[in-house]
Amino acid sequence: xxxxxxxxxxxxxxxxxxxxxxxxxxxxxxxxxxxxxxxxxxxxxxxxxxxxxxxxxxxxxxxxxxxxxxxxxxxxxxxxxxxxxxxxxxxxxxxxxxxxxx
Amino acid sequence: xxxxxxxxxxxxxxxxxxxxxxxxxxxxxxxxxxxxxxxxxxxxxxxxxxxxxxxxxxxxxxxxxxxxxxxxxxxxxxxxxxxxxxxxxxxxxxxxxxxxxxxxxxxxxxxxxxxxxxxxxxxxxxxxxxxxxxxxxxxxxxxxxxxxxxxxxxxxxxxxxxxxxxxxxxxxxxxxxxxxxxxxxxxxxxxxxxxxxxxxxxxxxxxxxxxxxxxxxxxxxxxxxxxxxxxxxxxxxxxxxxxxxxxxxxxxxxxxxxxxxxxxxxxxxxxxxxxxxxxxxxxxxxxxxxxxxxxxxxxxxxxxxxxxxxxxxxxxxxxxxxxxxxxxxxxxxxxxxxxxxxxxxxxxxxxxxxxxxxxxxxxxxxxxxxxxxxxxxxxxxxxxxxxxxxxxxxxxxxxx
Numbered sequence: 130x131x132x133x134x135x136x137x138x139x140x141x142x143x144x145x146x147x148x149x150x151x152x153x154x155x156x157x158x159x160x161x162x163x164x165x166x167x168x169x170x171x172x173x174x175x176x177x178x179x180x181x182x183x184x185x186x187x188x189x190x191x192x193x194x195x196x197x198x199x200x201x202x203x204x205x206x207x208x209x210x211x212x213x214x215x216x217x218x219x220x221x222x223x224x225x226x227x228x229x230x231x
Numbered sequence: 232x233x234x235x236x237x238x239x240x241x242x243x244x245x246x247x248x249x250x251x252x253x254x255x256x257x258x259x260x261x262x263x264x265x266x267x268x269x270x271x272x273x274x275x276x277x278x279x280x281x282x283x284x285x286x287x288x289x290x291x292x293x294x295x296x297x298x299x300x301x302x303x304x305x306x307x308x309x310x311x312x313x314x315x316x317x318x319x320x321x322x323x324x325x326x327x328x329x330x331x332x333x334x335x336x337x338x339x340x341x342x343x344x345x346x347x348x349x350x351x352x353x354x355x356x357x358x359x360x361x362x363x364x365x366x367x368x369x370x371x372x373x374x375x376x377x378x379x380x381x382x383x384x385x386x387x388x389x390x391x392x393x394x395x396x397x398x399x400x401x402x403x404x405x406x407x408x409x410x411x412x413x414x415x416x417x418x419x420x421x422x423x424x425x426x427x428x429x430x431x432x433x434x435x436x437x438x439x440x441x442x443x444x445x446x447x448x449x450x451x452x453x454x455x456x457x458x459x460x461x462x463x464x465x466x467x468x469x470x471x472x473x474x475x476x477x478x479x480x481x482x483x484x485x486x487x488x489x490x491x492x493x494x495x496x497x498x499x500x501x502x503x504x505x506x507x508x509x510x511x512x513x514x515x516x517x518x519x520x521x522x523x524x525x526x527x528x529x530x531x532x533x534x535x536x537x538x539x540x541x542x543x544x545x546x547x548x549x550x551x552x553x554x555x556x557x558x559x560x561x562x563x564x565x566x567x568x569x570x571x572x573x574x575x576x577x578x579x580x581x582x583x584x585x586x587x588x589x590x591x592x593x594x595x596x597x598x599x600x601x602x603x604x605x606x607x608x609x610x611x612x613x614x615x616x617x618x619x620x621x622x623x624x625x626x627x628x629x630x631x
Contacts, residue, residue, distance in 0.1 A: 175288050183603040183628070192599025193556050194549070208525065209271070209290060 132220065132227040138165070139224070144184040146170075149228070156217060156228055159200050161187050165219040166200050167228040173205060173212035232257045234535060235320055235328055237310045237474065238336035239263025241271045241290070241524040242503020246334050247302045249532035259302045260328065262320075264309040267360050268294055273521055275363040276387035277551055280370060281394065289360075313478045315496045332535050335475055335486060335494075336502040336528070339468035339519065344379065348441030353448055354462045357384060369461055372396030377450055377459035379438050381408040383550050385465030386425065390552040393428045400431045400459065402438055402452055411467075412548065414563040416571070416581060417594045424553040468519055470505050483507060485517035490541030492531035500535065502528040508542060520548040545606055558602060561592035561609040570620050572627075574598075580605065580627065588614045607631035 136147045141160035148157050148170055157170040157180040170180050172191045182192040188206065190197050196210035203214035217228050234250060236243045239261050247261045263269065270289040278286035285291070297304040309323040313333060320328045341356035343349060357366060366388070370376070374397040378385045381403035389399045401408075408418040408425075422432055433454055440451035441462065450457045470485040480496045481487045485507030492500045492508075503524040507517040522544060530542035549558040567583035580601050583592035589612055593605035604627035608615065615630055 173287075175286070177599075181600055183600050185603070190599075190603060192602070193551075195547075195599070195602055209288060211290075 130229050130231065132222065132229045135167075135219075135226045135228055137224055138221050138226050141165070141226070146180045146184065146189075147226075148180050151228075151230055154215075154230060156230075157189075158219060158226060158228055159184065159189070160226075161200060165221070165226050167217040167219050168198065168200055168203050169215040172196065172198075172210060173214060174210040179214075232331050233260065233329065234258070234332045234334065235260045235262065235330040236334040236336055236502075237262050237313075237320065238338055238471075238503075238505070239265070239269045239304060239306065240336065240338050240503065241269060241521070242338065242505075242528050243334075243336040244269035244290075244292075245525060245528035246336060246502045246531055247297075247304075248300065249529050250535060251300050251302060253532055253536045253538070260330075261297070261302055261304045262308045262310055262322070262328075263304070263306045265359060265361075266307050268292060268297070268304065268306065270360060271521060271524075275360060276357060276384050277391055279360070279363040280367050280388065280391040282367060310474060313474055313499075315478055315480070315499060318498060330498070332498050332500065334492075334500045334502050334531060334535075335472075335505060337471040337474060338504045338524075339470050341464070342467045342469050344438065344441075344464050344466065346438065346441050348443050348448070349464070351441065351443040351448065353443070353460065354441060354464060356464050357388060358468070366463070370395045370397055373398065375447065375458065375460045376400070377402060377448070377457060377462045378465055379462060380465035380467070381405070381422075381432065381434070382465060382467060383409060383412050383548075385463065386421065386552055387550060388463055388465065389425060389430055390428070393425075393430055393553075399429075400457055401425070401433065402436045402450070402457075403432070403434050404437045406434055408432070408434075412550075413557070413559060414567065414569060414581070414583065414592070414594065416569055417557065417559075417596070420596070421550075421552060421555075421557065424555060428553055468504075470507070470517060472505055475499075475501070475505075483515065485515070487515050490530065490543065491534035491539075492527060492542070493534060500531045502531045518546060520546070522547050545609060547602075547606075556597055556599065558595045558599065559592070560594070560602070560605050561590075563592045563594070567592065570617065572621065572623050574623050582608070582620055584617070584620075588617070590615065590620070601627045604628040604631040 146157040155170040177193040183190045197206040203216040270291040274286040274288040312321040341358040376397045442449040472482045475486045486501035507515040527542040533540040572580040578598035579596040581594045
């Protein structure tokens with residue numbers, strides 16, 4: 130399993146994700162009250178960058194058409210999105226949040 | 232119990248799906264005049280024109296998805312009459328379908344130009360998927376496209392056509408773009424994007440005659456003659472309320488309904504764009520938006536099942552043009568005092584204050600992150616200090 134550095138854990142602010150790109154993938158990592166969660170940063174409905182959207186209570190809202198996703202599970206919570214976002218494992222290594230594409 | 236839904240567009244689909252979610256037993260018939268399974272319209276003036284055959288935004292499900300939900304979707308079926316006293320709908324082939332509840336989700340039709348020459352095949356409207364496919368097939372580099380109407384649809388088509396290399400001229404009778412859908416300060420910005428893309432926009436410019444010629448269409452306008460290969464007429468939509476009118480259901484540019492989608496006639500409801508919805512102040516308003524087709528059917532389905540959940544969404548619509556996303560929330564009235572917030576990084580917000588200093592409407596450009604905050608600010612109805620609203624260093628989420 131390859132792990133990629135995202136940012137030091139202490140640099141994260143609530144509801145403000147950190148974004149990294151690995152190859153073709155753009156991944157947003159969120160610090161929620163129970164840990165760090167990584168999801169694909171592209172809306173499954175139409176091309177839109179989800180980290181540009183409003184984030185609150187473990188949900189992120191697509192900035193274009195306001196579909197909401199569960200950050201912990203990637204699940205699409207309402208239309209127009211129907212397909213879940215990819216989720217990725219995270220860990221903290223030496224104080225740095227890392228994500229793996231598996 | 233059988234519910235019959237007339238019209239298999241977005242509102243019809245949403246009504247059927249919501250009803251099935253609320254009631255596993257009920258018989259649900261969804262009747263569509265087109266041969267296409269239900270689809271949402273936003274991609275018709277964008278992705279389809281640019282050549283995407285099946286954009287996800289159509290939300291078009293396969294026929295078997297309806298069968299799996301036990302929604303009896305029948306396509307190519309046009310209802311020609313309804314009999315409220317006999318609780319029965321009649322289709323074009325004479326079939327009589329009895330109902331316990333009837334939902335009219337017939338939507339709207341593109342308004343046509345009433346001018347000689349308007350029946351030429353090079354004069355088009357954009358309303359359904361077939362229209363969009365035909366238009367897509369015709370758009371090519373160098374095509375001289377004239378668009379009558381600088382509303383949302385006209386400008387979205389103009390933007391797509393310009394992207395494809397067409398030479399686009401927009402003719403608008405009114406004094407500016409998007410009079411009905413955007414405040415003036417936003418319309419000016421959007422018009423600027425179009426001009427920067429090389430388009431010609433004429434305001435205060437009425438189309439007075441269309442002369443079909445071998446080489447194109449000669450368009451006479453208040454500002455001179457224009458030659459075009461194709462004319463798209465995008466001058467608004469008219470509620471498709473003929474069935475209701477004929478059945479004695481009250482209409483006035485749309486079927487008059489309450490916040491639950493009930494018409495004045497027992498057991499008959501209206502869903503989506505065809506509905507003119509009673510507002511708290513007693514006025515009826517007909518909304519032409521994805522939002523109303525998406526959310527108002529939930530109120531209808533609930534009402535049919537005896538659940539009191541009125542439609543009470545803050546009006547919201549959006550447009551995507553020249554790579555920009557514009558979202559409009561709440562009201563935009565001429566007297567509003569607009570506060571502009573530009574973060575210098577391409578994200579823009581305008582907040583419209585009424586005479587009492589309350590934020591009643593908002594427009595966001597490339598700034599969807601502030602959608603939920605502005606909705607909450609508008610819904611909250613609080614007076615917020617003008618200076619705080621103007622201060623870009625204070626995020627809108629801190630003010631809601």
